[in-house]
Amino acid sequence: MKELFYPKHVAVVGVSKNPSKVGHVIFANMVKMGFSGHVYPVNPKYKEVLGHKCYPSVEDVPKVDVVVIAVPAGFVPDIIRQAGKKGCKYAIVISGGFGEAGNEELTERLMKAVKESRIRMLGPNCIGIMNTKNRFDTVFFPLHKMIRPSYGRVSIISQSGGLGTSIIDKSAYLGIGIGKFISYGNAYDIDETDILSYLGKDEETDVIVMYIESVKNGKKFAETLKEVNRKKPIIALKAGKEGKAKEAAKTHTGSLAGDYLSFKAAFKTAGILEANSLSDLFDYLTIFNQPLPKGKNLGIITNGGGLGVMSADEAIRQHLNIVDLSKEDKELLEEFLPEYVTPSNPLDLVADADVERYKKALDVFMNSKDIDMLLVNVLFQAPSISEELLNPIVRAAMDKRKPIAVVVPGGKWAEAFSSILSMNGVPTYDAPERAIRALRKLYDYSKVVRQRE
Amino acid sequence: MKELFYPKHVAVVGVSKNPSKVGHVIFANMVKMGFSGHVYPVNPKYKEVLGHKCYPSVEDVPKVDVVVIAVPAGFVPDIIRQAGKKGCKYAIVISGGFGEAGNEELTERLMKAVKESRIRMLGPNCIGIMNTKNRFDTVFFPLHKMIRPSYGRVSIISQSGGLGTSIIDKSAYLGIGIGKFISYGNAYDIDETDILSYLGKDEETDVIVMYIESVKNGKKFAETLKEVNRKKPIIALKAGKEGKAKEAAKTHTGSLAGDYLSFKAAFKTAGILEANSLSDLFDYLTIFNQPLPKGKNLGIITNGGGLGVMSADEAIRQHLNIVDLSKEDKELLEEFLPEYVTPSNPLDLVADADVERYKKALDVFMNSKDIDMLLVNVLFQAPSISEELLNPIVRAAMDKRKPIAVVVPGGKWAEAFSSILSMNGVPTYDAPERAIRALRKLYDYSKVVRQRE
Numbered sequence: 080m081k082e083l084f085y086p087k088h089v090a091v092v093g094v095s096k097n098p099s100k101v102g103h104v105i106f107a108n109m110v111k112m113g114f115s116g117h118v119y120p121v122n123p124k125y126k127e128v129l130g131h132k133c134y135p136s137v138e139d140v141p142k143v144d145v146v147v148i149a150v151p152a153g154f155v156p157d158i159i160r161q162a163g164k165k166g167c168k169y170a171i172v173i174s175g176g177f178g179e180a181g182n183e184e185l186t187e188r189l190m191k192a193v194k195e196s197r198i199r200m201l202g203p204n205c206i207g208i209m210n211t212k213n214r215f216d217t218v219f220f221p222l223h224k225m226i227r228p229s230y231g232r233v234s235i236i237s238q239s240g241g242l243g244t245s246i247i248d249k250s251a252y253l254g255i256g257i258g259k260f261i262s263y264g265n266a267y268d269i270d271e272t273d274i275l276s277y278l279g280k281d282e283e284t285d286v287i288v289m290y291i292e293s294v295k296n297g298k299k300f301a302e303t304l305k306e307v308n309r310k311k312p313i314i315a316l317k318a319g320k321e322g323k324a325k326e327a328a329k330t331h332t333g334s335l336a337g338d339y340l341s342f343k344a345a346f347k348t349a350g351i352l353e354a355n356s357l358s359d360l361f362d363y364l365t366i367f368n369q370p371l372p373k374g375k376n377l378g379i380i381t382n383g384g385g386l387g388v389m390s391a392d393e394a395i396r397q398h399l400n401i402v403d404l405s406k407e408d409k410e411l412l413e414e415f416l417p418e419y420v421t422p423s424n425p426l427d428l429v430a431d432a433d434v435e436r437y438k439k440a441l442d443v444f445m446n447s448k449d450i451d452m453l454l455v456n457v458l459f460q461a462p463s464i465s466e467e468l469l470n471p472i473v474r475a476a477m478d479k480r481k482p483i484a485v486v487v488p489g490g491k492w493a494e495a496f497s498s499i500l501s502m503n504g505v506p507t508y509d510a511p512e513r514a515i516r517a518l519r520k521l522y523d524y525s526k527v528v529r530q531r532e
Numbered sequence: 533m534k535e536l537f538y539p540k541h542v543a544v545v546g547v548s549k550n551p552s553k554v555g556h557v558i559f560a561n562m563v564k565m566g567f568s569g570h571v572y573p574v575n576p577k578y579k580e581v582l583g584h585k586c587y588p589s590v591e592d593v594p595k596v597d598v599v600v601i602a603v604p605a606g607f608v609p610d611i612i613r614q615a616g617k618k619g620c621k622y623a624i625v626i627s628g629g630f631g632e633a634g635n636e637e638l639t640e641r642l643m644k645a646v647k648e649s650r651i652r653m654l655g656p657n658c659i660g661i662m663n664t665k666n667r668f669d670t671v672f673f674p675l676h677k678m679i680r681p682s683y684g685r686v687s688i689i690s691q692s693g694g695l696g697t698s699i700i701d702k703s704a705y706l707g708i709g710i711g712k713f714i715s716y717g718n719a720y721d722i723d724e725t726d727i728l729s730y731l732g733k734d735e736e737t738d739v740i741v742m743y744i745e746s747v748k749n750g751k752k753f754a755e756t757l758k759e760v761n762r763k764k765p766i767i768a769l770k771a772g773k774e775g776k777a778k779e780a781a782k783t784h785t786g787s788l789a790g791d792y793l794s795f796k797a798a799f800k801t802a803g804i805l806e807a808n809s810l811s812d813l814f815d816y817l818t819i820f821n822q823p824l825p826k827g828k829n830l831g832i833i834t835n836g837g838g839l840g841v842m843s844a845d846e847a848i849r850q851h852l853n854i855v856d857l858s859k860e861d862k863e864l865l866e867e868f869l870p871e872y873v874t875p876s877n878p879l880d881l882v883a884d885a886d887v888e889r890y891k892k893a894l895d896v897f898m899n900s901k902d903i904d905m906l907l908v909n910v911l912f913q914a915p916s917i918s919e920e921l922l923n924p925i926v927r928a929a930m931d932k933r934k935p936i937a938v939v940v941p942g943g944k945w946a947e948a949f950s951s952i953l954s955m956n957g958v959p960t961y962d963a964p965e966r967a968i969r970a971l972r973k974l975y976d977y978s979k980v981v982r983q984r985e
Contacts, residue, residue, distance in 0.1 A: 099915045101884070175882070180872050219883075220913040224945045241836025241883060241911050245941035248913060249962075252943030292841055323854040324844035327878045331837030357842065357941065357963035358811070383694025384784030388745055389810065391777035401776040419633050425780045429628070430672075430694060431554070458694050460673040460701060462552045488698035488810065490705030492677045509702075510810035 080269075080277045083169045083201065084210045084259055086144035087116045090137050090167075091217075092158050093150035093174075094120035094128050101173060101219040102149035103128070108216055112227070115213040117141075136161060143167040147207065147217050152176030152185055155203065156192035163196025171217055172203035178265055179204055179331065186267070193268055205264025206240030209247065211257055212283065218244055218260070231256015232285035233364065234278050236271060238263060238292050239318075239331065242357075246288065249361060254502040258283045270295045272303045279307030286312050286367045288360065292319040292328040297341060305349035309531050312524045314363050316354045317342050350527040352520045359516070365506045366517040369482035371525035374451040376402040377518065378444040379425035381456035382432040382464065386486065387425035390454055390511040397519040401425065402449050411443045424450075433463040438471040445475055452518050456486040456511060459496045469499055476505040482521055484514035533722075533730045536622045536654065537663045537712055539597035540569045543590050543620075544670075545611050546603035546627075547573035547581050554626060554672040555602035556581070561669055565680070568666040570594075589614060596620040600660065600670050605629030605638055608656065609645035616649025624670055625656035631718055632657055632784065639720070646721055658717025659693030662700065664710055665736065671713070673697055684709015685738035686817065687731050689724060691716060691745050692771075692784065695810075699741065702814060707955040711736045725753045732760035739765050739820045741813065745772040745781040750794060758802035762984050765977045767816050769807045770795050803980035805973045812969070818959045819970040822935035824978035827904040829855035830971065831897040832878035834909035835885040835917065839939065840878035843907055843964040850972040854878065855902050864896045877903075886916040891924040898928055905971050909939040909964060912949045922952055929958040935974055937967035 089109070093102035102122070107129060109118045119140045125133040134140045138161050146162040148155055152174050159170055170193070177186045193200045201207060207217030211230040218225070225244060228251035235250075237243025240262040250257050259281070261274050271294055278284045287307065294300040307313060319328030320339040346353045354360035377399040381387040394401050404412070404424050412422035415436065420429055426444070428436050437457070444450050455472060457464065476483045484506045487497035493509075500507040508514040542562070546555035555575070560582060562571045572593045578586040587593045591614050599615040601608055605627050612623055623646070630639045646653045654660060660670030664683040671678070678697060681704035688703075690696025693715040703710050712734070714727050724747055731737045740760065747753040760766060772781030773792040799806045807813035830852040834840040847854050857865070857877050865875035868889065873882055879897070881889050890910070897903050908925060910917065929936045937959045940950035946962075953960040961967040 101915065104915050176872050219915060221915055224913040224915075225942065226944055237838070239836065239838025239841070241914075242838030242842070242941075244913060245836070245839075245911065245946070248942035248946065250943075252947070290838065292838070318838060318841045318845055320845045321848050322844075323878070324841050324848055327837070327841045327844045327880070331841055331880065356846075356965040358966065383692065383698070384780070385690070385692025385695030385743065385745070385771060386698075388692070388771045388777050388781045388784055389695070391775075391780045392771055392773045393809075395774050395777055419629055425776070427780070427784065458673075458698065460677040460697060461694075462554065462557050462672060462674055462677075488695075489678070489701035490703075491679055493698070493701065494705070512809040513811065 088142040088144045089118045090140045090143045091147045092121040104219045112214040145169045147171045149173040156188045159192040170200045171207040175204035200268040202264045206262035209260040226251045228257040234259040234284040235288045237290040272300045289315045301345035308349045314352045362513045362517045363520045366521050370479045372451040376400045376451045378450035379454045382428045383458045384427050386456040387427045393512040393515040415439045434468045452482045473503045486511045541595040541597045542571045543593045543596045544600045545574040557672045565667040598622045600624045602626040609641045612645040623653045624660040628657035653721040655717045659715035662713040679704045681710040687712040687737040688741045690743040723748045725756045742768045754798035761802045767805045815966045815970045816973045819974050823932045825904040828975050829853045829904045831903035831906045835881045836911045837880050839909040840880045846965040846968040868892045887921045905935045926956045939964045
């Protein structure tokens with residue numbers, strides 16, 4: 080399936096001159112971003128689009144590895160056949176209006192064309208592919224509306240195009256690098272299991288994020304989940320769990336959302352990291368650039384007592400250990416802590432803590448044999464805290480000896496610092512409970528890995 | 533207690549020339565913001581601070597209604613006595629180092645001074661008060677680090693200073709107007725019940741947010757909660773729920789966090805809107821500028837199918853009704869919807885929806901007799917969506933006929949629109965499940981109000 084992600088010659092069929100039309104946006108995006116292969120616009124109405132020669136049909140294009148189709152549904156089967164004649168191997172069908180709209184006859188015609196042309200099809204009714212490495216990108220959201228993420232080692236599989244793109248969009252915002260994105264829509268040919276299996280073997284992918292409503296073949300899917308998750312973590316969000324939501328899923332991608340209980344069972348068996356919401360998904364994803372913890376002993380540092388209390392509450396709910404500090408560690412802390420600060424865990428450095436106090440406390444917790452993971456709360460609004468605190472935190476997180484999550488609550492000022500931290504690869508959250516839940520997932524995955532060994 | 537919030541003469545004791553010291557920040561903030569009364573710096577070391585005459589002791593100040601004390605703990609009792617002699621009625625003691633640090637003897641001396649001086653004391657070990665109306669503000673976070681929220685009708689009570697300030701800081705960021713903020717710390721004199729009761733009667737306060745770890749008198753507190761919540765909604769976050777978190781709460785504000793089960797029971801009896809996390813608290817707070825719903829029939833609109841499915845999932849989990857559309861409403865929708873859009877609830881306007889399609893759909897749902905509340909999902913990244921969609925959404929929310937929540941997922945582009953919506957008072961969320969949970973809380977409170985009537 081490598082050629083689907085690394086085509087040399089791409090034809091985009093249905094490129095209008097109207098910049099708000101899907102085909103135009105796809106073509107324009109690839110031109111602007113500098114797709115590393117050749118991209119050809121196809122539309123019988125025009126001789127050129129954006130200064131590029133426009134071809135009347137896909138058969139007139141010099142060469143085609145992948146055809147991207149964004150025309151009304153009725154025309155799609157014929158275009159597939161034409162592409163087949165050109166030796167094209169993959170079709171990405173953006174167009175909707177097949178089974179999900181009740182058009183079964185058209186769906187049959189489409190499938191017949193796909194089969195007879197020996198083409199593998201992604202879609203229909205999908206957003207297709209984004210590969211940040213070669214900038215092959217069929218996401219029809221304009222670049223100014225959706226800034227593309229930088230290259231990274233997280234890949235995303237999404238049954239829903241819109242939801243998938245809001246995941247990549249937010250990833251770019253949070254500074255999370257993305258490798259490949261695949262929106263597969265109705266999955267009439269290439270399905271979730273094919274893609275999952277490919278990403279499992281993909282050497283450019285370390286972490287997989289998956290949004291799913293339904294699957295074609297539950298058994299094969301469950302087996303693949305298990306096999307892939309042993310090699311790299313899968314963070315999965317299952318939607319269309321019940322009742323009206325299932326119905327909504329049916330009109331969405333044309334397939335009935337599976338029984339949630341069987342999904343839940345499959346996730347559990349495979350040790351999949353299930354996210355229950357979009358927020359959870361990002362919270363979990365954010366932590367996965369950190370090393371896996373050796374155990375579940377948590378250290379908590381704060382300059383706001385309430386944040387410490389809330390951190391401890393959630394840690395207890397998540398069954399992490401708020402370990403007591405050893406005599407040695409307490410002595411190390413007493414060397415520099417003022418008298419009114421108690422050397423304990425959670426460690427409340429109190430409101431007048433300065434950068435030096437934080438830095439030394441971080442050192443003690445990072446070096447402590449008893450602490451497996453670290454939560455650092457910072458009220459950057461405190462008068463005694465300056466931007467110099469960023470350095471020791473980034474260094475501790477880059478150190479990769481134990482996982483660190485940082486909580487920076489507040490408004491604009493807090494956001495400035497939290498975004499610098501995220502951009503430097505430090506998992507950063509706006510509230511302690513989110514960070515703690517993420518650390519718990521990292522610990523869960525460390526158990527999957529230990530089982531494997 | 534009105535004079536505590538509206539003093540005419542305030543003395544700040546312990547104003548250093550060092551801009552990173554608490555006393556300095558408090559004085560400088562009030563000068564810069566233009567506190568509507570008189571504020572006098574007190575410190576025997578200086579003749580002037582920031583161009584203002586500095587007084588050697590509180591007894592030398594022309595007049596004092598409220599004394600704000602930010603000096604080492606040992607000096608506090610004497611300053612209270614001096615203020616008492618000047619006829620001062622309230623003391624706000626910022627300084628920590630009393631019971632929470634194990635200094636019981638000093639605490640006794642403090643309480644004796646308070647009693648004998650007939651002064652009412654807020655604190656010690658607190659951040660004090662912020663009143664956005666007259667800009668009386670003892671929050672010792674510099675203005676550039678913590679932008680103050682605009683005046684509004686939400687007031688905040690917080691046992692934790694740091695956590696409380698991160699609530700006001702984020703409120704400013706989200707465009708939520710705040711009236712009064714009170715951080716009460718160790719609550720040796722004025723306690724949570726006194727403040728709650730005052731805000732219950734306060735004509736400037738419509739919604740109360742409360743962060744709490746422990747209470748002094750559980751029975752009185754529970755009664756006051758019930759009484760106040762009948763008049764205006766209370767959104768409460770209880771921390772220090774168990775084990776180590778309780779211990780952390782003890783070193784924080786010096787009192788043992790109460791049994792969570794009794795809190796839970798009190799909250800339930802009073803119909804309090806309990807938030808389980810900082811994120812939940814904001815999600816709930818955001819919705820409370822909307823009218824209360826007449827029932828729990830929810831309408832969902834989206835241009836991304838996955839968002840519709842996720843919205844429906846959460847609505848089902850929250851026991852809201854995703855009501856079927858009436859024949860009349862369906863006909864109204866069919867008048868303008870393209871053939872490939874199904875007129876149902878959730879209503880997926882699909883990826884090519886433009887502003888006009890949204891606007892007309894909004895009208896149908898706003899006018900529908902069967903829909904009590906409305907969730908609008910928008911992928912602003914879609915090529916056919918423009919900023920003109922902001923107008924009909926803001927108008928629908930200002931209409932106040934039924935509550936609306938808007939979901940705008942994504943990155944920078946999405947954030948621009950969501951922040952314009954929030955600043956215009958439209959409750960806006962980054963994920964459907966957050967919006968749905970907030971709508972559920974609004975419905976819960978509508979039941980409290982109906983019971984009252």
